[in-house]
Amino acid sequence: MTAQTAPVTRPIPAPPSSPAMRRRRRKPNVFRSLSRVLIVLIVIVQVYPLAWLFLTSLRNEHDFATGDPFALPSSISFDNYARAFQTGNLGQNILNSFIVTMGANLLIVLLGMMAAYALQVLGFRFSKFVRGLFLIGIIVPVQIALVPLFIDYSSINLLDTYQSMIIPLAGFALPMSIYLFSSFFEYIPRETYEAASLDGAGPYRIFGLITLPLSTNTVVTVVLVNSIFIWNDFIFANTFVLSEGLKTIPLGLQNYIGAMGKVDWTATFAAVCITITPLLLVFLVLNKAMIQGLESGATKG
């Protein structure tokens, strides 16, 4: 039946194409505005919690306890921020996070580049095997390292130091960094290396004079992507660090919430805002580069 009717109906819309065309064009428009509305709704749901966080940090205590959580603050006050800075140790925490992030990034970039250079440019017999080893680090959860590292650190007195955080953070981020550098090194034409070799440059000079300077973009990508995770690391810091003076932002914030979370609600909101602002600002300023980095980091991984 359908086979019979099909040839009859098919030629009809072809010659007077205008009505069919119009219908086809209008349909996507309905679809498009529907998806626009949906997207706006979804984005609001996605972002509102953050907006609420900032709005609440500007309320006064009374307003928070009695008011409607969706209402705008009845008056804007920055007292909460002053109190948050007074009671917390947030300045020190930010400095510590900065040190740990820098240290880990340095290792990730330098060692990642070196390993990728050995694997991709120099090449050697067991390179497949070594690549496989590094793949393990992408799949395996970080929690596996907590107990062994805790034991090892305490036997060599490394507990409660910056290094105790930097080592596992860098170690677990290394495979992805190697992968990103490797796939970038693939694009450097072999002729470049061969020409340099003919001029008498050895592997070290080639690394320093060709590979390193060409990799700036990949370095930026690697640093941006890793900084998010390192800056926000909670689990390693929480396991290996005990003293106040070494606590990073997530720990400092956790402390603050533990001490003040039930006493001074609005100041706690302010403290949370203070701790998330540095990275948010960096993200908003560099969002193009960061988005690109995250995309390439994932699609290649």
Added chain:
Amino acid sequence: MLPNRSRLSVLVFLLPPLLLYGVAVLFPILQSLFLSFFSWNGISDMEFVGFANYVHMLTGDGVFWRSFFNALGYLAICLVLQLGGALFVASLLTSLRRGRELVKTLYLLPAVISTVAIAFLFVRIYSIDPVGLLNQVLGWIGLGSLERPWLSDVNTVLAAVSAPEGWRFTGLYMLIIYAALLAVPQELEEAARLDGANRWQLFTKIRFPHIRPVWITTTIMATTYGLRGFDIPYLMTNGGPGQSSELLTTYMYKTAFTSTDFGYASTISVFIVIECLVAVGFILLMLKRKADA
């Protein structure tokens, strides 16, 4: 391969990274495997117990199984929110003409926020006194009867601690899937449209097969991240009330650092690693079979 490289130069470049990686990742894995055969509280002498830890874990530990199934539930909720949500929003986004960059940026914002801040935020969102966002919204839309303390209700707590993790990373996966969707050749879609394919067919027959490799990658990423989820449940409820939001990771952590039972904690972490490897293998197998069919 460079013509005049020496074996020494390979070692010079390869050894430092391998050293760090070995110290931080490889050696701890072996050490965990080793410790899992011992009973040790960190102070007294280590005692070799053979497979006793494994036997106890698999046959005699109710909390372990409870945490295992909780972890699967947590994973399922995260996957639906992250991958399902990401695919949905990414598809919608391709039909948008303007503001794509803005949507991408806003959508990704939660990914840059620390888990401590997220945990705090969601504790307040779920709160009932003072009334948090969620209960307020329910009140408004006439579902006031559903208002409850989400984190102390044993029936809702697992979903309540899973949702923030989904919320946090859905933007990341959206970004990846969206980039893949953009790479689908326009001619292909155009041709299918001329042949009379509707939107659903366009999606299932053209777009999705085209982004399959990226889909596999994101599924693996989301699964391994979901299985290692720790921060948010640990910070929000610490596994409670009772064991109703206990995951394998939080259980392992408590066994190690609250009960200082390093041997048994290592047994659990070995299990988590195996679980991750099995999950990845399973995904690859399943998606491969589907592709062949």
